[in-house]
Amino acid sequence: MQSDGTASQIRIGVDMGGNDIKFGATGLDATELLLPKLVKRPSLAHDGPDQTIGQMLDGIGAVLTELGLSWPAVADVSVTVPCPCSPTGTIVEATNLGSPETKALWQVPFGEHLASALQKTAGREIPVFACNDANAAGQDDDFVRHGPASGERTSVFVTTGTGLGGCVLHNGSVFYGLGQAGELGHVKPAVPEPYAYRFADDTEAVCGCGARQCCETRCALNGLTRRIQWALSTSGQKTIGRDLDAQGQRIHPEVVARLTELCEEGPKRAAYEVRTFADRDGDAFCRWLLEDWAIMIGALFASISPILHPNQYIIGGGLTEMSGGAKDWFIGVVRRVYGEVNSQRCFESQMGNCEIVWSVSEDQGWRGAILMAMRRRGE
Numbered sequence: 001m002q003s004d005g006t007a008s009q010i011r012i013g014v015d016m017g018g019n020d021i022k023f024g025a026t027g028l029d030a031t032e033l034l035l036p037k038l039v040k041r042p043s044l045a046h047d048g049p050d051q052t053i054g055q056m057l058d059g060i061g062a063v064l065t066e067l068g069l070s071w072p073a074v075a076d077v078s079v080t081v082p083c084p085c086s087p088t089g090t091i092v093e094a095t096n097l098g099s100p101e102t103k104a105l106w107q108v109p110f111g112e113h114l115a116s117a118l119q120k121t122a123g124r125e126i127p128v129f130a131c132n133d134a135n136a137a138g139q140d141d142d143f144v145r146h147g148p149a150s151g152e153r154t155s156v157f158v159t160t161g162t163g164l165g166g167c168v169l170h171n172g173s174v175f176y177g178l179g180q181a182g183e184l185g186h187v188k189p190a191v192p193e194p195y196a197y198r199f200a201d202d203t204e205a206v207c208g209c210g211a212r213q214c215c216e217t218r219c220a221l222n223g224l225t226r227r228i229q230w231a232l233s234t235s236g237q238k239t240i241g242r243d244l245d246a247q248g249q250r251i252h253p254e255v256v257a258r259l260t261e262l263c264e265e266g267p268k269r270a271a272y273e274v275r276t277f278a279d280r281d282g283d284a285f286c287r288w289l290l291e292d293w294a295i296m297i298g299a300l301f302a303s304i305s306p307i308l309h310p311n312q313y314i315i316g317g318g319l320t321e322m323s324g325g326a327k328d329w330f331i332g333v334v335r336r337v338y339g340e341v342n343s344q345r346c347f348e349s350q351m352g353n354c355e356i357v358w359s360v361s362e363d364q365g366w367r368g369a370i371l372m373a374m375r376r377r378g379e
């Protein structure tokens, strides 16, 4: 209850992506999603934090208009960001925000700036919580799967995108360790021996974090962007062609021509289309490239099992948008490689024992942020 006697009715969740910011709202227990369609605004993160905060105020204002409410209705605002955050909800390092020109502008306590902008607009203090986007996505998946009850369970969640985000959930809450537990994209599992030849020419797998051999250099869009030029080269086509030949498949020259054309616009553009061709057309060359991801995710999960022995491994992110057939194919490779690497039967991937499944959260990281804030405050 606020000093003027009005009670807060809603929680606002904000998902800060690379291109746009998404806004959603829930009731106070976070179960009911109040908007039939999320409000979206362009991110403007490239311009700096002030412009981003402006977009956030504008987006939250639009949510309130849509719900026929005003600022006193807002209990709190929780924000996902593509950066490391502390368990208490502040951005530790704005690594992935801004352009090379505006990066320095982001060296500010963003959460505090947002809180003071909200206070100015709302005329009262509104609690702000910031969290890592992969943690929020994992938290929402756990909530959709198991509901609000904590219960005994451990799961490991990865989200595929520009990089490979990760999250460890224990008994329904994100496990932070000293703060940054679950940064699974930077685990360095060995490439399983039967697949080492795939990466024989790829010796420059340097991660955005500065280290070498992080698994996200081989199972995320950034890694594919690095590999696509090799794949389209004579040497790459020879390696891939030989593999496909053995499986009775072949490289379709028109796909290589199209990818080469896109590569001239920029390798990222070509890498982005690989999933489309692999999914929509079931193209063998593109599936071979995407198989790298499945192999390394399988190897990653296999290296985690002896440490955590979780109930479930969950794959979220962009790959969940693929069609049913492509998803079955992909997760089949992950399970196979997981089994090949982990020969100890107690870690076998089967129902109820290190099961490997797709995420059931429908891109609701914004709601995951609300849940993380609630758990942090003991609500």
Ligand SMILES: [Zn+2]
Pocket (backbone or CB within 6 Å): 185, 186, 207, 208, 209, 210, 211, 214
């Ligand atoms: Zn790394």
